[in-house]
Amino acid sequence: MKKGKKLIVANWKMNPGTAAEARSLFLASRRAAAEARRLSVVVCPPFPFLSLFSRLANGVISLGSQDACWRNGGPYTGEVSPEILKDIGVTISIIGHSERRARGETDDIVSRKAQAVVREGITALVCVGERTRDENGDFFATLREQIKASFSKVQRRFLSDIIIAYEPLWAIGRNWRDAATPEAVREAAIFIRKVMADIFGDAGAQALVLYGGSVGPENAQALLRDGDIAGFLVGHESLEPDAFAWLTQIANDL
Ligand code: PGA
Numbered sequence: 001m002k003k004g005k006k007l008i009v010a011n012w013k014m015n016p017g018t019a020a021e022a023r024s025l026f027l028a029s030r031r032a033a034a035e036a037r038r039l040s041v042v043v044c045p046p047f048p049f050l051s052l053f054s055r056l057a058n059g060v061i062s063l064g065s066q067d068a069c070w071r072n073g074g075p076y077t078g079e080v081s082p083e084i085l086k087d088i089g090v091t092i093s094i095i096g097h098s099e100r101r102a103r104g105e106t107d108d109i110v111s112r113k114a115q116a117v118v119r120e121g122i123t124a125l126v127c128v129g130e131r132t133r134d135e136n137g138d139f140f141a142t143l144r145e146q147i148k149a150s151f152s153k154v155q156r157r158f159l160s161d162i163i164i165a166y167e168p169l170w171a172i173g174r175n176w177r178d179a180a181t182p183e184a185v186r187e188a189a190i191f192i193r194k195v196m197a198d199i200f201g202d203a204g205a206q207a208l209v210l211y212g213g214s215v216g217p218e219n220a221q222a223l224l225r226d227g228d229i230a231g232f233l234v235g236h237e238s239l240e241p242d243a244f245a246w247l248t249q250i251a252n253d254l
Contacts, residue, residue: 005038005040006039006252007039007041007163007232008040008231008251009044009094009234010029010042010044010234010244011097011234011238012025012044012046015046016239025239026061027056028245029061029244030056030057030058032245032248033060035245035249035252036251036252037252039248041060042061042092043061044065044066044092050090051088054088057089063089065080066097068080068093068095069116072116072120082120092123092163094127094233095113095117095124096110097127107146108153110149110150111154114126114150122161123161123163124162125210126165128165128192130142132169133168147195159204164192164196164209165209166185166229176218178214179219180213182223182226185223185227186226186227189209189227193206193207193209208230209229210229211227211232211233212234215237216243217237220232220251221254224251231251232251
């Protein structure tokens with residue numbers, strides 16, 4: 001990831017089903033990234049595909065993981081450590097995605113994982129976001145508590161390796177029309193940086209915030225222009241090579 005560049009992170013989730021499909025999707029994403037040199041583009045495939053791509057990245061596109069363990073080494077069956085991820089070339093780890101939180105990952109685990117990856121020199125992309133919104137804006141209090149708890153174990157000196165993804169649960173995996181509006185994203189991004197400033201002081205106010213939740217070529221421009229964000233975490237649209245190329249081109253040209 002390069003400083004000052006907008007950042008597009010592709011979260012493939014548990015897709016695609018075969019190494020051959022993954023390779024072809026990766027090469028298409030790399031072509032899109034090569035046409036969008038004003039952006040930093042990161043692909044987060046399922047773990048087994050990461051090492052397939054280590055040598056294909058070529059400095060055009062970076063590798064990210066969808067999770068990481070909070071420990072390096074030891075009796076943790078099924079886990080993958082920050083040390084292993086670093087060794088195969090991972091530069092960003094998504095931490096605390098809502099789909100993992102839904103499977104029992106607590107704020108405390110999220111904060112341990114974030115601290116573990118930044119200690120290894122990997123950027124932690126920490127996901128936060130409310131489940132639902134209410135007219136009174138009470139969800140902001142929930143969001144504040146989630147952010148505070150999700151960073152409770154993170155040391156201030158690693159703050160430059162922290163990025164926050166604002167991913168309201170109600171907007172994930174839908175049509176772009178159901179995504180958060182640029183105004184709502186802007187309000188949330190300002191709020192998140194304020195909470196980060198409360199926790200970490202002035203440096204917290206500089207934290208980069210991405211938006212994720214049904215981002216596609218149709219809403220990318222308005223969100224980037226008016227959302228006060230540094231880029232996107234893109235789910236299902238990152239599995240469609242044409243849509244992803246279009247999206248990166250829009251972000252690049254802005
Ligand atoms: P979506 O997913 O783009 O499919 O809404 C985003 C995410 O969950 O990271």
